[in-house]
Each structure stands twice: as C-alpha cells, then as structure tokens.
Amino acid sequence: MNLPSPPRSTSRSPRRRRLAMAATAAVLSLVAAACSRGGGTPNTPGNPNSPAAGANAPTGVSSKALVMDTSDSWTTWSYSPYATNFPSAANFVYLPLAIQAWPSLTSFIPQLAQSWTMKGSTLVLHLQPHADWQDGKPVTGTDVVDTILLDGADGNAVWNDITNVTAPSAKQVDLTIRPGVPETSLLNDLFDTVTPYPASVWARFVTPTLKQDDITYYNASVKNPTAALKLPAFKALQTVLQKLSKYNPKTLLGDGPYQLSSMTLQEAELKKWSGFYDASHITVPEILYEGNSQSQVNAQLLSGKLDFASGWLYMPPVILQQWLKTPDAKLLAVPGTFQGVVIFDDRQYPFNVTKVRQALAYALPIKQMDSLSWGTVDAHAVPPDQPDGLVPRIQQNFLSHRQLASLNTYAYSTAKATALLDQAGFHKSGGHWIMPNGKPFKIVLSIDADWTDQVSAFKVAATALTHFGIPATESEVENTTYLSNMHTGSFQISAYCCTGASPNPIEDFVTGPMGSTENFTSSGVDKGDAGIGYGPVETVPGIGRVNIPDALNAEYARTGPGQTMDKLTWDWAKYVDQQVPYDTYAIFANQIAYSTKRFDWPSTKDPLWVHVNNGNLALIVAQEEGSLHPK
Numbered sequence: 001m002n003l004p005s006p007p008r009s010t011s012r013s014p015r016r017r018r019l020a021m022a023a024t025a026a027v028l029s030l031v032a033a034a035c036s037r038g039g040g041t042p043n044t045p046g047n048p049n050s051p052a053a054g055a056n057a058p059t060g061v062s063s064k065a066l067v068m069d070t071s072d073s074w075t076t077w078s079y080s081p082y083a084t085n086f087p088s089a090a091n092f093v094y095l096p097l098a099i100q101a102w103p104s105l106t107s108f109i110p111q112l113a114q115s116w117t118m119k120g121s122t123l124v125l126h127l128q129p130h131a132d133w134q135d136g137k138p139v140t141g142t143d144v145v146d147t148i149l150l151d152g153a154d155g156n157a158v159w160n161d162i163t164n165v166t167a168p169s170a171k172q173v174d175l176t177i178r179p180g181v182p183e184t185s186l187l188n189d190l191f192d193t194v195t196p197y198p199a200s201v202w203a204r205f206v207t208p209t210l211k212q213d214d215i216t217y218y219n220a221s222v223k224n225p226t227a228a229l230k231l232p233a234f235k236a237l238q239t240v241l242q243k244l245s246k247y248n249p250k251t252l253l254g255d256g257p258y259q260l261s262s263m264t265l266q267e268a269e270l271k272k273w274s275g276f277y278d279a280s281h282i283t284v285p286e287i288l289y290e291g292n293s294q295s296q297v298n299a300q301l302l303s304g305k306l307d308f309a310s311g312w313l314y315m316p317p318v319i320l321q322q323w324l325k326t327p328d329a330k331l332l333a334v335p336g337t338f339q340g341v342v343i344f345d346d347r348q349y350p351f352n353v354t355k356v357r358q359a360l361a362y363a364l365p366i367k368q369m370d371s372l373s374w375g376t377v378d379a380h381a382v383p384p385d386q387p388d389g390l391v392p393r394i395q396q397n398f399l400s401h402r403q404l405a406s407l408n409t410y411a412y413s414t415a416k417a418t419a420l421l422d423q424a425g426f427h428k429s430g431g432h433w434i435m436p437n438g439k440p441f442k443i444v445l446s447i448d449a450d451w452t453d454q455v456s457a458f459k460v461a462a463t464a465l466t467h468f469g470i471p472a473t474e475s476e477v478e479n480t481t482y483l484s485n486m487h488t489g490s491f492q493i494s495a496y497c498c499t500g501a502s503p504n505p506i507e508d509f510v511t512g513p514m515g516s517t518e519n520f521t522s523s524g525v526d527k528g529d530a531g532i533g534y535g536p537v538e539t540v541p542g543i544g545r546v547n548i549p550d551a552l553n554a555e556y557a558r559t560g561p562g563q564t565m566d567k568l569t570w571d572w573a574k575y576v577d578q579q580v581p582y583d584t585y586a587i588f589a590n591q592i593a594y595s596t597k598r599f600d601w602p603s604t605k606d607p608l609w610v611h612v613n614n615g616n617l618a619l620i621v622a623q624e625e626g627s628l629h630p631k
Helices: 088-092 141-153 183-193 199-205 210-221 232-246 294-303 317-324 354-363 366-374 392-398 401-405 414-423 452-468 479-488 505-510 548-558 563-579 615-624
Strands: 065-070 098-100 108-110 113-119 122-127 162-169 172-177 258-263 267-272 286-291 329-344 427-429 432-434 443-448 472-477 493-500 537-540 544-547 582-595
Touching (some): 065 294, 088 258, 088 267, 088 286, 088 615, 098 183, 122 141, 141 210, 141 232, 172 183, 294 317, 354 414, 354 452, 366 452, 392 505, 392 563, 443 479, 472 479, 505 548, 505 563, 544 548
Parallel strands (some): 065 286, 443 472, 443 493
Antiparallel strands (some): 098 108, 122 172, 267 286, 329 493, 329 582
C-alpha cells in the first residue's frame, strides 16, 4: 500500500475524504458564507425517542423521520474512516471543520472550527467551545492533531501545505504553513480533506515518531516525490497505514448532529443527538439512510418511500417524466461540477497527432450523445460550450467573455473533421478512412460497464464515427479492468469520469487527464504508469516548454487567487481547447429529487443547493439555517 503522490486527486482520493463525489453536486452563483453558526448550549448526551408514526409517512416509518438514499452499495461496511467501505452515513455523525462554499476559493461555512486566522506563518483554528464527542468527552485540539498526523500516513493533501501541527490549548490548533504555499491552498485542503476523529479511538496508532515521519517524508516529497519513497520515514508511514486499514471500531463515535442507532446491509438508522452543540437548530429527529442501487432509488422515489435523493442522481428520461407528474415531487437540475471526457492513448498512432484529435472532436456528435442518453428536459448532462478542461462556473470565475468567445466550440462538423484528416495525410477509399501508413483507421471506444448511462452515449459515438468512415466499436469493460487499462494505456479511446469539482482551476487541470494523476504518474500506487501518455514535455504558449504534469503540480502548490492564477488558467484552458489532449463530451448536472409531502425544503433558488456540494452536509446546513423541517 503506497502513499499517493501530491497533490491529491479529488476524484481518486479516499472515499472518506471525497464523499461529496457521490453526493449532491451543484453549481450556480453563491453567496459568501464565512460566518459562525450555532453555538447552542451544551446538552447531556442521549437519543430522543422516536415520534409516533403518522398517516403521511411510508409504512412503518415515523412521520418525522426523513428517508433518503445513499450511493453506497452495501455488501459490508467498516466503521473505520481509513477503510474503502466507510459508510456515507458518517457525514451525519462526524462534523467537518468547515464546509467550502463552492465554487469560491475563499468562503467557508464554519462547523467544528468556529473561526480561524493567519498569524504570520501560522493558521490558528479555534474549535467550537461546546463541541463534544458522543460519549460526553469534549472535542479537543488533540483530536484534530492526531487525525492530521494519521492522515499523513494516508497521503492527505494537507501535508503538502504544512510543516507542523500542534494543539497549544484544548480548543486551539496551530498549523505551520509551508513556505511559498498560498493561504487559500491550505484552507481548501484542510477543510476539504480533514474530518477530525476521536483520539480516544485512534490515538493508539499515533507512534512517538509519527509526527517526525510525516514532516520528514513530506518535506522530501514536495522536492522529489520519487526519492522520498525510499526514505525510512515513508516505510514507517506505510506500517502505520497498514495497521489503520486493518482496525475496525465497534461503532461510530461522532461529534455531529446525529448518532448511529443501527445499521444493516439495507439501512442505517440515525437519531438526533441532543448533546450536539447546535442541537437547538436540528429539526429532523430521525434519518433513515437506505442503501440502494440507482434503479432502486428511482423506484422508491416514485413509490413515495424516499423524501430525498442524496446521491449523484440520474433519472432516465422516461423515469424523469414520471417523477415530474408525481404529487409533491420536486426536481432541481443544478448545472454540475463534473465533466465526462474522452481520453486518447497518446502513445498510440494516430492519437499522438494533434490534427487527428481535433478531427475526432469535430466528428463526435456531442449534442446527440447527450440528448439521446440524458434527455433534454432538466437534463442530467449537456455538451460544453467550449471544451477547455473547466466546468462553466469555473470558466466564468476566471475567464473573460472575450477569452471564452475566442475558444473553439468543436461543434459537430464532418466537413471540418474531413479537412483535418486530409491535412494529416489520411485519405478515403471505399468510404473508409485510410491512415498515412496504408492501414485502415479503426477505433475501439472503451467504457466502464457500470456506467450504463454513458454506455448509451458511447454507442451513439461509435455509430456516428462508423458512418463517417472510421469503423468504431464500443467495448464495455469491467470496472477493475477499466481502471487498470486507463493507467497502463491499454486502450485507444476511453471515457473518463470525472474531472472538475475543485474551485481551484489549476487543481482541476492537475487532476484532469493530462495532470499527474492520470498522465506519467511519478509516485504512489500508479508510479511508473504513463496513463494517457500525453507529452509529457510540450510547448504551452504563455508558459513555455515544460513537463506538463510536473509544471501543473508546481503551479498548484504555489499559486493563490490573483493575476497569476488568472493568467495560468487562461494559458491551460486555451491549450486544452486547441491541442485537445482530451475532449469533454458532457457537463453533468445533479438532479436533486425530493418530496414536499412531509417536509418543508429550501427554495430551489436557495444558494444552499449551490455552495454545499455534499447532499448530507446540505441537509445539516439547511437545518442550521432553518430552511428544512418536518411539516
């Protein structure tokens, strides 16, 4: 088990760190939200009694219980946050330090951290004074420090930003920022990836040398990731991680608004915890969290069992029309934070030829792929206006209207595709394209077999390419094989899902297909794999001749908001648009489905749906703000 290379990918980091990827994703305009919340009077720990069942509730369910789905497909679970099968329901049990107000780089909603400030090179966190664990013990700075130390063994991104962490008092944590790292980078990594866990459970794994091993390894890793892997400190961290991954606590000992009451392979039952510091604002006394496949979620919504779909919902067009006709049904299709892209194996001829990649961008009928697969009413996916590696909301934050207007849209055009292939030395014979080497141009389009909606889109693509004169077959690949093929380059053209998610555009390029996550990975579990094999050394106008994965990593580590970030964003966006190292085929929206039969919900125009891009945390914030409660 290896430590991932910094910076961490938002799409590949441990599930406990990125539960938002399978939760409500939303993008619109937002409001700044850096104000303190709650601070209610502490209470004695305990569970409220379940209210009596009501006439409007699904059979056997309390009238005050909120029934929702989870994206977990449970066959088993672990109560360890260091395990891959850590349940999504933990979002209600463990409180984050703060919630990023997407897509802002500088606005956060305080939670366990009541406030924070920079003092020289030190970020000082002040914890909620009345926050307790569900065994009655106070949440302390030691809990946070121990978590961060153990997270270092798990490859947490925050260690790329800090050189030390201490707890000078019971409710204070000090983090020393690494020289050259922008404050915004530390805040985003800290609040996005660190969820404190109780030292009473996890301190047993904090060895006397753990802090020094973290410091030694990461100080070396930011300079030379490959060399750092040979250090004794790295081996020591691996040993700690192996022990962490094997340990499974008996329950979830949290500090959040809900306490786990019971859990089966089908359902998790959560009860409001009266000891929560902000319990007076929590209006839903019980949550039933159903473990379902997407088809089950759709069926249970239509049957009236679910009040809220928290997962990254996809309703096929037929199901969508049924839902819109269902009494009390609401659907909020929010423009998404993620995009599906087409990746090329750039080590294989002819995909290493820029004009060929550009021609394929013109030859793919993106609008048809999206409309036939996801519909046109409250669509789950829409084509990009400009395929430049950024989702629209981030484009609008960093690029001007004039810059966007100058980019290529790659609107479907077989004429332009033909002209580009002609320029690349291809010719047609008998209606089929022949490569300059005399061999017929044939393509296999690979896709994860589990992505049933995107399989439909790729079938459309294969048909269109075949009609254009490039015989194309669509190949559905089992998930494990698909992931392996993506890193070893065992494909021609493949779907990649998903890029985006970060309000930092440089991070989006880093974690996209031409960044170090999927392209010439230099360390971590995929060390030595070339992935899509783009470059890596290329001339990027405005930046120069650089090793692209390394250059992006360095820029991400040292660039904060301002003119430099704006310029780099434009340079990379223009490069992706013009050179097409990968091509975006869908901007995904999240279809937030909920029923107003038993609950009052935030308005569809409420910024909550935008700036809290995690369905479970959105429900907590909605209660804190008073916009969600039982009728």
